[in-house]
Amino acid sequence: MNTRRFIFWGGFIIILGLIIWGLIVAMNKPTGADVGAPAPITVTDHVQGPVDAPITIIEYSDFQCPACAYFQPFVTRFWNEASTSVRIVYRHFPLDNLLPDGSVQHPNAVPAAMASEAAAKQGKFWEMVDMLFEGQSDWESLPNASSTFLAYATELGLDPVKFTADFEDKTNEDLIQSQKNEGIRIGISYTPTFFVNGKIINNPQTYEEFKTLVESTASANPL
Numbered sequence: 001m002n003t004r005r006f007i008f009w010g011g012f013i014i015i016l017g018l019i020i021w022g023l024i025v026a027m028n029k030p031t032g033a034d035v036g037a038p039a040p041i042t043v044t045d046h047v048q049g050p051v052d053a054p055i056t057i058i059e060y061s062d063f064q065c066p067a068c069a070y071f072q073p074f075v076t077r078f079w080n081e082a083s084t085s086v087r088i089v090y091r092h093f094p095l096d097n098l099l100p101d102g103s104v105q106h107p108n109a110v111p112a113a114m115a116s117e118a119a120a121k122q123g124k125f126w127e128m129v130d131m132l133f134e135g136q137s138d139w140e141s142l143p144n145a146s147s148t149f150l151a152y153a154t155e156l157g158l159d160p161v162k163f164t165a166d167f168e169d170k171t172n173e174d175l176i177q178s179q180k181n182e183g184i185r186i187g188i189s190y191t192p193t194f195f196v197n198g199k200i201i202n203n204p205q206t207y208e209e210f211k212t213l214v215e216s217t218a219s220a221n222p223l
Contacts, residue, residue: 034187035186035187035188035193035200036185036186036187037186037195037198038058038060038091038182038183038186038195038198039182039186041056041058041089044175045089045090045091046089046090046091046120046125046126047087047088047089048079048087048088048126049079049083049086049087049088050084050087051087053084053085053086053087054085054086054218054222054223055082055085055086055087055196055197055214055215055218056086056087056089056196056197056198056223057075057078057086057087057088057089057194057195057196057214058089058091058194058195058198059075059088059089059090059091059192059193059194059195060091060092060093060179060183060188060191060192060193061090061091061092061093061191061192061193062092062093062094062095062106062109062191062192063094063108063109063112063113063116063129063132063133063136064094064095064106064107064108064109064112064136064140065095065106065109065191065192066136067191067192067203068133068191068192069133069134069136071192071203071210072129072130072133073207074207074210074211075088076130077207078207078210078211078214081211090125090129091179091182091183092113092175092176092179092180093179093180093183093188093191093193094106094109094110094112094113094176094180095109095191096109096110106140108139108140108142108145110173110176111145111146111149112132112139112145112149113176114167114168114172114173114176115128115132115149115152115153115167116128116129116132117166117169117172117175117176118149118153118163118164118166118167118169118172119152119153119156119158119163121162121163121166122158122159122162122163124153124156124157124158127156128152128153128156131152131155131156132149132152135148135152146167149167150163150164150167194214196213196214196217196218196221197217197218197221197222197223198221199217199220199221201213201214201217
């Protein structure tokens, strides 16, 4: 009986703790009023779509983030349906923070971002983005995911020698960190974070909600 009570109350306390933790996270999640405008788009950004598009979506993202993988099909579908009227900008925000136990939150987030930058050197950034998100469950827990990323590069038809050299290039890591630092500066603390025409939006649950929110925000905030 005592054992059963211990298990019951132990489980209850754990669940209660998770609920409290979730409430704290929700309360500390920045709102639109708390977050500043993203930095202007420059040549270092990865952009697809016309410069004069009436809708510009800037996404701060982490390749190892499950929520980012969940939203990637929304972004891709919106782009495919409105590619002549929307501009997509991807910025790195790897959640490589240290946890209380000394481990890294997303240990493969930066290496994955490095892989995307290496692919960009050969004109395949967006293709690598798709592969990284689609294969996230295959590499997220690997102690060293570099061979998986090289396999993706080979599948994309990239020069493996150049890809490896660019993957190890520390200037790419500097770029990734600078984008994250800029995100921190304006108040970002979670991924994905979307801005539509410079205005932060809440992350919706469905594609239809995403599309409606993007279009209504762009309409209220014309470029």
